[in-house]
Amino acid sequence: MEIIIGRQGTQKTPITDPTVSRRHCKVTVNGDGSYTLENLSQSGTIVNGNPIIRATVGPDTRIQLGQSYSATLGELIGLSATKSSHQTSATPSSSVPAGASGGQQSASPKTYSITHLQHVWNDFNNTNLEMENTQRRTNLVRAGLGIFTMCAMPLCYFFGPVGYVLTAVGILGNIYSFVGIKNAETAEERQSRRDAFDDAWICPNPECGHSLMAKNYRMLVRNHQSCPYCKCKYIEK
Numbered sequence: 001m002e003i004i005i006g007r008q009g010t011q012k013t014p015i016t017d018p019t020v021s022r023r024h025c026k027v028t029v030n031g032d033g034s035y036t037l038e039n040l041s042q043s044g045t046i047v048n049g050n051p052i053i054r055a056t057v058g059p060d061t062r063i064q065l066g067q068s069y070s071a072t073l074g075e076l077i078g079l080s081a082t083k084s085s086h087q088t089s090a091t092p093s094s095s096v097p098a099g100a101s102g103g104q105q106s107a108s109p110k111t112y113s114i115t116h117l118q119h120v121w122n123d124f125n126n127t128n129l130e131m132e133n134t135q136r137r138t139n140l141v142r143a144g145l146g147i148f149t150m151c152a153m154p155l156c157y158f159f160g161p162v163g164y165v166l167t168a169v170g171i172l173g174n175i176y177s178f179v180g181i182k183n184a185e186t187a188e189e190r191q192s193r194r195d196a197f198d199d200a201w202i203c204p205n206p207e208c209g210h211s212l213m214a215k216n217y218r219m220l221v222r223n224h225q226s227c228p229y230c231k232c233k234y235i236e237k
């Protein structure tokens with residue numbers, strides 16, 4: 001049995017923490033009653049202080065998701081915390097694929113193109129940069145206009161009409177920059193953009209679909225030429 005844990009997961013305890021992904025990690029209940037935890041999110045799944053790709057866990061294992069959410073496996077999937085014999089032995093991320101390829105000994109690994117992932121990454125990254133720039137520009141304009149208006153106001157007292165005109169210009173500028181804030185991204189928009197990226201930033205093998213560990217396209221090309229889960233080969237075409 002498999003349980004997806006996340007804001008839109010199938011786990012028992014609902015999660016609303018916005019730093020947790022919609023599909024954050026996956027718990028597999030193994031035949032022998034042990035549990036395998038697999039990370040599916042760019043935000044990472046942490047067990048015993050270590051980010052994991054895949055780990056064997058027990059009901060009492062504390063799992064940290066996103067920036068601040070944490071719960072034991074038992075709490076998440078609705079088990080009573082027992083001192084079972086399958087107690088926490090989180091295998092660190094390096095020992096990845098314990099039986100990942102499901103025993104099928106296919107002669108040569110399949111090959112999948114990762115070219116489309118370049119667009120996925122570029123779109124995501126360019127929007128991030130654009131949003132950062134918009135934010136920086138808005139902050140600058142707002143700070144400048146604030147100072148301008150503050151200086152213009154006392155001029156009303158000394159120079160009458162000239163002061164009024166300058167103050168009006170300052171106030172209009174403030175209103176204009178306030179409207180400009182609308183162009184910035186809201187927290188919800190950013191989250192759904194990240195979720196969309198998480199959903200697309202996956203192994204190109206349709207039978208695998210695991211979240212990619214590479215943090216950007218260049219890293220994917222340089223360091224991750226094959227999938228740690230399904231063993232398929234990544235190529236650029």
Ligand SMILES: [Zn+2]
Pocket residue numbers: 203204205208209210227228229230231232
């Ligand atoms: Zn794969």
